[in-house]
Every structure is written in C-alpha cells, then in structure tokens.
Amino acid sequence: MAEHSFHPPQRTLMGPGPSDVSPRVLEALARPTIGHLDPVFVEMMEEMKGLLQYAFQTRNELTFPVSAPGSAGMETCFVNLVEPGDKVIVCRNGVFGGRMKENVERCGATPVMVEDEWGKVVDPQKLEDALKANPDAKLVAFVHAETSTGAQSDARTLVELAHAHDCLALVDAVTSLGGSPLKVDEWGIDAVYSGTQKCLSAPPGLSPVSFSERAAEVIRNRKRKVQSWFLDLNLVMGYWGSGAKRAYHHTAPINNLYGLHEALVILKEEGLENAWARHEKHHQALRAGLEAMGLSFVVKEGDRLPQLNAVTLPEGIDDAAVRGRLLRDFNLEIGAGLGALAGKVWRIGLMGHACNARNVRYCLMALESVLADLGADIATGVALPAADKVLAD
C-alpha cells in the first residue's frame, strides 16, 4: 500500500468537464483556510452571490453555490420545489433528462416524459402537447445544454410555454453557464442549477443555483418538509441569506469557494458577452478542422453547443484505443459517449479556460496523428489550416 503524496500529470482537459483550471484559480485554492463564520469569509460570500448573479444574469436574491457537485444542485431544485403527488413534465433528449426523471420519482411525484432523440434539441411542440394534456402539471424541467450530446435547446421558448400553462420552469445549465448565452431573468427561468467544472473552469465540487421569487415562494409554502436536510433551502438560507445573523447550517467547502470566487472574478474581467464570443469563435475553428478531417457532428448546425462538440467516430475505429493514445502520448483528455452513444461518439470540450487557440490546434493535431496512425479513413494535413483560417478572422 503506497503512502506517498499524489502528483497528478498535467493534462489538457478537453472532455465534457472538468475543464482545465486556470493557474489563478489553482493558486486561490491554496490560500489559508479560515472559518465558515469568519466575518471576512461572510463578506466574500456576499461578493460571490453578486458575481453569480452576474454570471446567471439575474437579480434573484436566492442565488448561491450548493456545497456539492452539479448532481446535488439538480437534486436541490427538485427536492425543494416538488412534493409527493405533484406532476412534473420532464423533457429528455440525453442522459441528464433521465436523471431528472429519477429525481422526480424519488420525490414521490409523477414524471410526464417529453421524449426527443439523443442529439436533437427539445421540441417545443411536443412540450406544448404535453402541457395541454396535463393541465395539472406544476413544473417543467429541461436541460438547456445537454452535456451528453452537445445539443442546445431553446430555453427562452420552453420557459415561455411552461409559464403560459402556469408551470414553473426548472433548467439544467450545467454546461451553458459562462459558455453560451443564458439569461435567467430575461427568459424568466424559475430555478436553475449549474456546475463549476465546465465553462467556469473551477474544480468540481460546487453547484451554483438560482431561484426566482415565485419559486422561493413555493419553497416557503411547502406542505411537507423537504426530504433532504442537507439540501433544504429553508435551512440553507439561514447561512447563505442576507439576514443580520448567519446561522450555522453546515460547514461550507471554504477552499473550493475561494476557487469559484476567483473563477467568477476572471469571468467578470473578461465580460460575459466576450466569453460567449470566445467560445463561439473557437468552436467554429475546431468545427472547421474536424470537418476538414472528415468527421461529422452528432447535432445539426444551429443547435450545437460551442463548448461541447460531439462527433461520430470514423468507421472501424476503436473508441477506447484512441482516447487511451491521446491520454498517454499527448496528455490530452477528450470525452467518451454516454448511454446510447457510448463507443460511437467523442465529446470534445472547449470550456472556459480550456477554450483557446492553442487547445484547438493541439487537439486537431493529436487526433489527426492518432487516427492516421490507426489507419482511419480521414483527410490529413487539412485540419490545422482549416482551423487557422477561422482563428485568423
């Protein structure tokens, strides 16, 4: 049994997350731990709320990071908003819609599924049909940016439909926050959760969430206590709320919060619109290179997430062999397919700090090298020039 310090290799993280963390954020993690009720820490928490409101484009008072990864942010939304016997419309077009269904069921509520193929966006017409057929539904839940496929649904339209039928709208923005347009207030989203390890480029472990006043009202007026003590917002807000006196609820992950704070400062320095534009530009460069090589996207043009590029494997090529070579020979991580797409696609992330010209070029070069070596039927020598043409614009 080894007992030595763990020294990870320096990878280039271009999978579905975690993404490369900025050296500034890594340095912030190592700052001295202070108490979770220290007045200096409490001041930082207030700043953090403001920075998250900026990232989410919201004025929601109830905006803070849940002290656990994105899946716990999802669960926070469901266990607080849903009660036994409720009916919830869940749109599924990938892995995470399925996880939403699980959450609804474990709250003792009934999910009504709106199904779209993996790789397709959520069809607003199908949602409208479901809303008409279920006038007693309380909530509509969907994934804005499906990390399992790279499809970006039209959140604004889906939220409008939910509201037109008097439902709350719950949105998974794990992969969109900071990478592509997400406007919580303008679109009227009632509850949203995200992660830190995607386009914010902080380490995993926290889940930023935000709730509209309407959603907060639903939570305050629940008939039954929230089934999770740890995620009960009526309790958590005693700590994260802006009351005169902060009450101890649980011990916040201090150093992880230092990291998220720094990542949000970096985002604000760059400007949200600039960050969105950067993701779009480098996506176009990567796309040009991948298509020049002969690879095709899972999601049709116009519905693609810039920060998550899912492409189909060339015929006869073994998924694990390619990813293994990329990791071993190039220290480069790209993502495998999930669920129905396992072994059939790669998911190439361009998220946050990892979304830059160096990584676009490095990934194209490495992928071309490994695929050519394995005898894949691809065009060589054309990917980099194609990407460079976009990058030079």
Place this chain on the structure above:
Amino acid sequence: MAEHSFHPPQRTLMGPGPSDVSPRVLEALARPTIGHLDPVFVEMMEEMKGLLQYAFQTRNELTFPVSAPGSAGMETCFVNLVEPGDKVIVCRNGVFGGRMKENVERCGATPVMVEDEWGKVVDPQKLEDALKANPDAKLVAFVHAETSTGAQSDARTLVELAHAHDCLALVDAVTSLGGSPLKVDEWGIDAVYSGTQKCLSAPPGLSPVSFSERAAEVIRNRKRKVQSWFLDLNLVMGYWGSGAKRAYHHTAPINNLYGLHEALVILKEEGLENAWARHEKHHQALRAGLEAMGLSFVVKEGDRLPQLNAVTLPEGIDDAAVRGRLLRDFNLEIGAGLGALAGKVWRIGLMGHACNARNVRYCLMALESVLADLGADIATGVALPAADKVLAD
C-alpha cells in the same frame, strides 16, 4: 460591487473546525485538475480508500469520502439505511443528535429519543431501557464525539448494546476521526461518517464514510429506492467500488480529494496512535492552563474529548466581545457555544495540524490578555507556566 481576488487573512483556527490546514495539504489542493475517470485519478481513489480504512481502523470494502461536507455524510447513512416506517433509536446529548432526529423523520421513519443533558455522555442504561421498550427498532444512532459540547461517549459499549438487541449501530465520528481512539471493526460499528475539517485538517467539503458488510447488505436489499439520487450508495458504488469498470455517477471534487489524500498520508506517516497521543498531551496542557486561569470545563473529567475543549465563560463577560478581540487582535478563532450553550461557553479546538504546543501557548496567552483587559475575574501569569509544565513532561 468589488471584483478582486479574495485574499483571506492567516488565522489560527482553534474553533470546532475547520482547523488549521497543513501547508502540505494546501499545496496539494493547487495541483493540476485531472479528469474524474482518468486512470491516474482512479488509482489515487484506490489509495484513498486504503488510507481511510487505516484511519477508521476497518477492513470495510464500502469505505470512501462522500462528495460533500459532514452533514451530507450523516444524510448518506440515514437515507441508505432507513426506510419509511422504520423505528430508529437516536441518542441526543447535543446539537448533532438533534440533527439525526431530523434525518430520521425526513426518511419517513420514527425516531425514539434517548435524551441526556448537553455536556453529558450518552447513558448506556438509558439506551438499554429504550432498546428493551422498542424491540422493533432497526437502528441505534449516536454521536461519538459531540462537537457542540466536547463530550465523548463510550462507543464500544453503545454499539454492543445495539447489537445485543439486533440493531445496526450508526455512529457520528465527525470530530473523533484522527483525534481520539476510533476502532470501527473492533467496536463493530455498522455505519460511520466523519468530516475532513476536524482532526484530519483538510479543508471542509468531503465526508469519509464506512459501512460494515451487514449494513451494505441492508442497503442492497432495500424495499424502496433511496430517496436521494445523489447519495444513493447503490449508484455511488458504481464509481467508488472496485469493479472492473467505473461508471460515471457524479463528478468527484477532484482537488478537494487531492487535499484529503495528502492529509491522510500525513496521518499515516505520524501513525494513528501517535496522533491520538499528541491530541491527549496538548489537551492536558491546554486544560492545565485554562484551569490555572480559573476557567472550568463543561464536561466532567474522563468524558472529555481532547480535541474539543468546552469551557464556561467567566461571569459578566460578553462572549462576542472576547471572540471578536481574539480574531481582530490575534487572528485567533475559537468557537462559540451552540443551541442551549450559546453565549455561555467557548469551544476551543485542538484538532489535527492545529494541535501543537505553539497553539496551546498562543491561545492561553491571547485569552488571558483579552480577559484581563476586559476585567474578568481570572488568575493571570499562571496559565502559561501550568501548560508548559505538562508540555515539558
């Protein structure tokens, strides 16, 4: 709205946790983030399990850190082991027994309370009476080391009683792990959770847990799904288990795990018994100093936790004023009382990396200085010599 990097002060953390984090652990946090399915990371996870088994003194296969703070570790134990309609005996002698009761109720089960005064240990006779009166109880839950009072209950005896009445034994070891004797296998504990920010001196955000084979069997054979998707061990074990293929469940808090790994390596280097002895020795030194000053302990001798020293405030002295001065003038954090003890006691931690002679002396010196300045009725000039006498032994 400020948008600048957050630079925390360098405190000395002698409250109930977080405790001072070793520079080695802080440095580990800042190592490059890698993927949560990276083979190198998976290897580190295996090492982590072994190191936690050592810290818990167990061979339990189901031993790993939950990806969230101690309260989530508590909830993991309850939601996995308890089903609606179950009867659970909960021993309460401080804040955390009360939180256990909340957990039992939110699982749809019935808590049977065994009550002891705050500052007292759990009375085995009362537990035995409750077990006799409730032959249908499934589980006994108690806090080994009550962080709210500093009382250390006799875990071995309480577990024996639970087993004699065919109940599982669930133990809160948040403050004991790494600081005072805890022997999961020898004592027969079925489920145990802890935190990282106490005697392990890693930052908060993770909760080491361990389950006996008997407990794992109960979890595998549940009638209903676990109400939390995020904490469902039947799913989590697909990731943390030692199966051939690790399945994605949620994204682990990578960098926080680097920190915990390093903290556990440090613990193993020192040796568990040596760590326990170090906590005991410095506790005796601090005790000698505090008593020489005229302060008295909340918990009677023999029942005290070395790592958490709860003492009563001198008459006429304002709690917040003293803690405020210690923080402002000495960068020293000590803990306030919780619940029934708020404003009446201080909780002085000697945990992990913070448990050393420098801190014992610094705390006594600072406390004496502030109390004397505020006109408290204490003896001056005697605390340091009393502590030094113990330290010199």
